[in-house]
Amino acid sequence: MAKEKNVYFFGDGKAEGDAGMRDVLGGKGANLAEMTNIGIPVPPGFTISTNVCAEYYAKGKKYPAGLEKEILTVLKKLETVMKKKLGDPVDPLLVSVRSGSAVSMPGMMDTILNLGINDKSVKGLAQKSQNPRFAWDAYRRFIQMYGDVVMLVPHEKFESCLANLKKSRKVSEDNDLNAADLEFLVNEYKKLVKAHSKKDFPQDPLEQLWGSINAVLDSWMNERAIKYRQLNDIRNVLGTAVNVQSMVYGNYGNDSGTGVCFSRDPSTGENIFYGEYLMNAQGEDVVAGIRTPQKLSGLVKTNKKVYEQLVGIKNKLENHFRDMQDMEFTIEKGILYILQTRNGKRTGTAAVKIAVDMVNEKLIDKETAVLRVSPAHLDQLLHPMIDLNAQRSARVLSKGLNASPGAACGRIVFTAKDAEDWHKRNEKVLLVRKDTSPEDIGGMAVSEGILTSTGGMTSHAAVVARGMGTPCICGAKGVTVDAKHVSIEGKSFKEGDWLTIDGSSGEVYEGKLPLISRDISKDKDVTAVLKWSDDIRNRAVRGKIKGFQVRTNADQPSDAKRAFDFGADGIGLCRTEHMFFEKEKLIHFRAMIVSDTKEERKNALAKILPLQQNDFFGIFKAMEGRPVTIRLLDPPLHEFVPRDKKEIEELAKYLGIKVKDLMPKIEKLAETNPMLGHRGCRLAVTHPEIYDIQVEAISLAAAECIRNGIPVDPEIMIPIVVTARELKLLRPNAEKIIKMVSEKTKIPLKFKIGTMIEVPRAAIRSGHIAKYADFFSFGTNDLTQTTFAFSRDDSASFLVSYLDQKVLDVDPFKSIDEEGVGFLVAYATREGRAVNPDLKVGICGEHGGDPVTIDFCYRAGLSYVSCSPFRVPLARLAGAHAVLRNPGEGGGKPDVKKTAKKVAKKAAKKAAAAKKTPAGTKGKKTAKSKAAKSAKAKAAKGKAEKPAKAVKVHERTKPKAAGKIKPRAEKKAKSGGNKKKSAGSKKK
Ligand code: ADP
Numbered sequence: 005m006a007k008e009k010n011v012y013f014f015g016d017g018k019a020e021g022d023a024g025m026r027d028v029l030g031g032k033g034a035n036l037a038e039m040t041n042i043g044i045p046v047p048p049g050f051t052i053s054t055n056v057c058a059e060y061y062a063k064g065k066k067y068p069a070g071l072e073k074e075i076l077t078v079l080k081k082l083e084t085v086m087k088k089k090l091g092d093p094v095d096p097l098l099v100s101v102r103s104g105s106a107v108s109m110p111g112m113m114d115t116i117l118n119l120g121i122n123d124k125s126v127k128g129l130a131q132k133s134q135n136p137r138f139a140w141d142a143y144r145r146f147i148q149m150y151g152d153v154v155m156l157v158p159h160e161k162f163e164s165c166l167a168n169l170k171k172s173r174k175v176s177e178d179n180d181l182n183a184a185d186l187e188f189l190v191n192e193y194k195k196l197v198k199a200h201s202k203k204d205f206p207q208d209p210l211e212q213l214w215g216s217i218n219a220v221l222d223s224w225m226n227e228r229a230i231k232y233r234q235l236n237d238i239r240n241v242l243g244t245a246v247n248v249q250s251m252v253y254g255n256y257g258n259d260s261g262t263g264v265c266f267s268r269d270p271s272t273g274e275n276i277f278y279g280e281y282l283m284n285a286q287g288e289d290v291v292a293g294i295r296t297p298q299k300l301s302g303l304v305k306t307n308k309k310v311y312e313q314l315v316g317i318k319n320k321l322e323n324h325f326r327d328m329q330d331m332e333f334t335i336e337k338g339i340l341y342i343l344q345t346r347n348g349k350r351t352g353t354a355a356v357k358i359a360v361d362m363v364n365e366k367l368i369d370k371e372t373a374v375l376r377v378s379p380a381h382l383d384q385l386l387h388p389m390i391d392l393n394a395q396r397s398a399r400v401l402s403k404g405l406n407a408s409p410g411a412a413c414g415r416i417v418f419t420a421k422d423a424e425d426w427h428k429r430n431e432k433v434l435l436v437r438k439d440t441s442p443e444d445i446g447g448m449a450v451s452e453g454i455l456t457s458t459g460g461m462t463s464h465a466a467v468v469a470r471g472m473g474t475p476c477i478c479g480a481k482g483v484t485v486d487a488k489h490v491s492i493e494g495k496s497f498k499e500g501d502w503l504t505i506d507g508s509s510g511e512v513y514e515g516k517l518p519l520i521s522r523d524i525s526k527d528k529d530v531t532a533v534l535k536w537s538d539d540i541r542n543r544a545v546r547g548k549i550k551g552f553q554v555r556t557n558a559d560q561p562s563d564a565k566r567a568f569d570f571g572a573d574g575i576g577l578c579r580t581e582h583m584f585f586e587k588e589k590l591i592h593f594r595a596m597i598v599s600d601t602k603e604e605r606k607n608a609l610a611k612i613l614p615l616q617q618n619d620f621f622g623i624f625k626a627m628e629g630r631p632v633t634i635r636l637l638d639p640p641l642h643e644f645v646p647r648d649k650k651e652i653e654e655l656a657k658y659l660g661i662k663v664k665d666l667m668p669k670i671e672k673l674a675e676t677n678p679m680l681g682h683r684g685c686r687l688a689v690t691h692p693e694i695y696d697i698q699v700e701a702i703s704l705a706a707a708e709c710i711r712n713g714i715p716v717d718p719e720i721m722i723p724i725v726v727t728a729r730e731l732k733l734l735r736p737n738a739e740k741i742i743k744m745v746s747e748k749t750k751i752p753l754k755f756k757i758g759t760m761i762e763v764p765r766a767a768i769r770s771g772h773i774a775k776y777a778d779f780f781s782f783g784t785n786d787l788t789q790t791t792f793a794f795s796r797d798d799s800a801s802f803l804v805s806y807l808d809q810k811v812l813d814v815d816p817f818k819s820i821d822e823e824g825v826g827f828l829v830a831y832a833t834r835e836g837r838a839v840n841p842d843l844k845v846g847i848c849g850e851h852g853g854d855p856v857t858i859d860f861c862y863r864a865g866l867s868y869v870s871c872s873p874f875r876v877p878l879a880r881l882a883g884a885h886a887v888l889r890n891p892g893e894g895g896g897k898p899d900v901k902k903t904a905k906k907v908a909k910k911a912a913k914k915a916a917a918a919k920k921t922p923a924g925t926k927g928k929k930t931a932k933s934k935a936a937k938s939a940k941a942k943a944a945k946g947k948a949e950k951p952a953k954a955v956k957v958h959e960r961t962k963p964k965a966a967g968k969i970k971p972r973a974e975k976k977a978k979s980g981g982n983k984k985k986s987a988g989s990k991k992k
C-alpha cells in the first residue's frame with residue numbers, strides 16, 4: 005500500500021495543493037496553496053493534512069508513522085527555498101504554526117508566531133536585521149504565545165508583566181519600549197514560564213515546532229472550538245490542518261505593518277475596499293485592540309505603491325474566487341505579503357447586495373447568487389429597527405462603531421455567564437463589555453445585542469456578532485465598563501438596567517425603545533434574489549411534479565393578504581376554529597353541541613353560516629385565485645364547552661332552559677384526553693351538520709366571488725383521518741353540498757377534497773386513503789406528536805435533557821425528524837401517488853418554514869411547503885436552495901431540462917466539434933459556453949452530492965427504508981457566514 009501523503013509544500017511559485025483540497029488542507033492551507041499557484045506573494049511553507057489530526061485522535065494522541073520524517077524532509081525544502089535554517093544562530097528562519105480546518109472557525113484554535121527564535125538566534129536576528137528592537141520584540145512575542153498555548157501559562161500573567169514594565173518605563177504604548185526594555189521583558193517572561201511550568205523555556209527549535217504542532221492539534225478539541233462546532237452544527241469534519249509558514253515581519257519598524265481587509269464592505273455589501281491596518285505591528289495586533297487600527301484608505305498616504313499593489317491583489321483574488329474575500333496582509337520593509345484569504349463572513353444586507361451586484365458584474369450566475377444568500381441572512385433583514393418616532397425623541401447617549409446592524413434592547417449584563425443565566429430565566433439581555441474573546445461566544449449567542457467600549461470593526465465582538473446576526477456596537481466613546489457597572493458619557497448604569505442599541509448607526513440609547521421590523525418586500529435587491537428563487541422553484545421538475553411551491557398558513561384575510569404580499573403561492577392551511585370561537589358565533593355553536601335533536605343543531609348552525617361565508621369570501625379575495633386549503637373544524641368539542649358560571653347562565657338563557665337542566669349535558673361533554681378525543685373528522689361522523697354548514701359557507705363564498713369576477717381555487721381538507729372509510733363516508737357529504745349550492749346559484753363549482761395526514765395509521769394506510777383524496781397535507785405538528793407520543797405542550801420538561809445528552813440531535817418540533825416522521829411522510833407520499841398519480845402533496849406543520857425540513861420535503865417529492873406568513877420569504881429562498889442542492893431530484897441548473905448525463909454528453913460532443921470549427925465562428929462560441937455551462941453544472945452537482953467523506957455539515961438524513969428519497973445534500977461550506985449563529989473571533 006502506497007504511503008499516504010501527509011505534508012504538502014507551498015512556495016516558490018507553486019504548491020502541491022490547491023483550493024479544491026479544503027478537506028485535506030483545511031480552508032487556510034488550501035487557499036495558501038491556491039494563492040501560491042496563481043502568483044500571489046505568499047510566504048512559503050507547508051501544510052500538515054487534516055488526516056494527521058484525525059489519526060492523532062484516533063490513535064490516542066499519537067502521530068501517524070513516518071510523519072516525523074516527512075516533516076523533516078519538507079522542512080529541508082523550506083530552508084532551501086528560504087536560504088535560511090531553523091535555529092541558525094546567524095540568520096535564523098522563523099516560522100508560524102497556524103491551525104485551519106475545512107470549515108472556517110476563525111480564532112477558535114491556536115496560532116504561534118516567530119517560532120525558531122532562542123537565546124542565540126535572537127542575537128543573530130538582531131545583528132542581521134540591524135534592528136535589535138525588532139529581534140527582541142519577536143522573541144518576547146514568541147515566548148508569550150508559546151508560553152500561553154503550549155506551556156499553559158495564563159496569558160494575563162504575561163500581560164501584567166508587560167504592563168508593569170511599561171509603567172516603570174513610563175510609556176503607554178508597547179511600541180515605545182526599546183530593545184533593552186524588550187530584552188529585559190524576555191528575561192522576565194522566561195522567569196515567569198519557569199515559575200509556572202517548572203520547565204525552562206525550550207531553546208531547541210525542533211522541540212518548539214513539535215510542541216506547537218501538538219498544541220494546534222490539541223486546540224481542535226478545546227472547549228471553545230467544540231462549542232463553536234456545536235453552535236454552528238458542524239459535524240464530521242476530519243480535524244484541523246497545521247500550517248507551518250515562514251515568517252514575514254510587520255514589526256520591523258515604521259516601514260512595516262500588518263492588516264486585515266475585505267474586498268467589499270462586509271456590513272453593507274458596498275463595492276468598496278475596506279479594512280484596517282497598523283504600522284510596526286505583528287499578526288494579532290490589529291484585532292486584539294491593543295492599539296486602534298487605522299482605516300485602510302490611510303495606507304495610500306503611508307505607502308502608495310503597496311496600497312496599489314494590495315488593490316490589484318484584492319481584485320485578482322475576488323475575480324479568482326468569485327466571492328467577497330477577507331484577507332490578511334503584512335508589509336515587511338515596504339514589501340507586501342498575503343497571509344490568508346477566505347470568502348468573507350457578511351451581514352444579511354451585505355450578502356444580498358453582493359450577490360445581486362456580482363450577478364450584474366457577470367461574476368456569478370443567478371443560481372450561485374441565490375445560494376450565496378442563506379435563509380439566516382434573509383432572516384437578519386427582518387431584524388427590528390428602532391421605531392423612527394421614538395428614535396427622534398430619544399437622546400443618543402453615545403456613539404460607537406456600527407459593527408453589526410439591527411436594533412436591540414435588553415437588560416444590561418456584564419459577563420457571558422450572566423448573559424446565559426439571565427437568558428435561562430427568560431430575560432432579554434444586552435451584553436456590555438470592554439471587549440469580548442472567544443470564551444464569550446455562549447453568552448453572545450443568547451444576547452439581544454452587544455456593546456463594547458473598545459475594539460474596531462474587525463474586533464472579536466464585531467466579527468462574531470455579524471456572523472450571528474446579532475446587533476453590535478464596538479468601541480463606543482465615553483463608555484467605561486467595570487465589574488458590574490457601566491458609565492456612558494458620565495451617566496451611570498448597573499446590571500439589569502435597560503439599554504437600546506442601534507447596530508446600524510452605532511448609537512446607544514437609554515432605556516427600552518420600541519422596535520419595528522423593516523419591509524423587505526420594498527427592497528430592490530431582496531426582491532431580485534427572491535424573484536430568482538421563484539424562477540428556480542417554478543422551473544424544477546421532478547417526474548410528474550412541476551415546480552415546488554411555497555404556501556402559507558393563514559386563518560384571516562389580513563394574514564392572507566400579508567402572505568400574498570410576501571409572495572405566497574397559496575394558502576396551505578386555513579384553520580376554521582376561529583370562525584366558531586368568535587364571540588357572536590360561539591353562543592350558537594354552544595347551543596348546537598348541547599342540542600338533542602338534529603333539527604335543533606341545524607337551526608343553531610344556520611345562524612353561523614352567513615358569518616362564515618363572509619370570512620371565506622375575504623380570504624378568497626385576498627388570494628386572487630391561488631389555491632386555498634381550508635381545514636374543516638378540528639379541535640375537540642370539549643374546548644367549546646362553557647366553563648364559568650356566567651357563560652353557563654348565558655347559554656341556559658339563550659336556550660330558554662334552567663341551568664340545572666343544562667349542567668348534565670355539559671358534563672357529558674367532558675373528556676379526559678381531549679387531544680385524542682372527540683375531534684377532527686370524528687366530529688363530522690357524529691355531527692355531520694358541522695362540516696355541512698362549513699362546506700356550504702365555502703361554496704356560497706366561492707360562488708359569490710365568481711359572480712364578482714374573482715377567481716377561486718378552494719381545497720377542502722378533512723382533518724385527523726385515520727382510515728379511508730372516514731373519507732369514504734364524509735367525501736360524498738361534501739360533494740352533495742357543493743352540488744346543491746352550485747345548482748342553487750347556477751354557478752359551476754368544483755373543489756378538490758383531501759385530507760391531512762397527521763396520525764401514523766393514516767400514513768401507513770395512505771395507499772387506501774388516496775383513493776378518496778385529491779390531496780394530502782402533512783400536519784407535521786400532530787404527526788410528530790403522535791409518532792413520538794410526545795405532547796408538544798408538555799415536552800419542554802424532558803426535551804432539553806434529550807438534546808443535551810444527545811438522545812435526540814434536534815428538537816423534532818422545530819426541524820423534521822427525518823428518520824421517523826420523515827419516513828412516514830416519504831412513505832405516504834409514495835404510496836399515495838402510486839394509487840393516485842395526480843395527488844397533490846404538501847406540508848402544513850410549523851416545520852414548513854424550517855430550511856432543513858424544506859430540503860427534505862423537496863427530496864420527498866412534496867408539491868409545496870406551507871408556513872407562517874412571516875417565513876414565506878425565507879421559504880421561497882430555502883425552496884430554491886433545495887432545488888439547486890438536489891440536482892438528482894430534478895434540480896441543479898433548472899433550465900437544463902434533460903438529465904445531467906445527457907447534457908454533459910451533448911456538451912462534450914459539441915465541445916469536440918467546436919475544436920474543429922474555425923476560431924471566431926458563432927458555433928464555437930455557443931458550444932464552448934454551453935460546454936462550460938454544463939461543466940459548471942456538473943461541478944455544482946459534484947459539490948452538492950459530494951459524499952460526506954471529510955466535511956459534512958448536516959447529516960441527519962437516512963430515511964433509507966422510505967426508499968426513494970436521497971439524503972440531504974451537502975450544505976455548502978459556511979465560509980460566507982451563511983449561518984445565523986456563527987461566530988468569528990478575536991484573531992482573524
Ligand atoms: P487565525 O485563524 O486566528 O486568524 P492565523 O493563523 O491566521 O490565525 O494567524 C494569526 C495572525 O498571525 C494573523 O494576523 C496572521 O496574518 C498572522 N500570521 C500568521 N502567520 C504569519 C507569518 N508566517 N508571518 C506573518 N504573520 C503571520
Ligand code: MG
Pocket residue numbers: 102103104110111112113114115991
Ligand atoms: Mg487560528
Ligand code: MG
Pocket residue numbers: 332344991992
Ligand atoms: Mg487568520
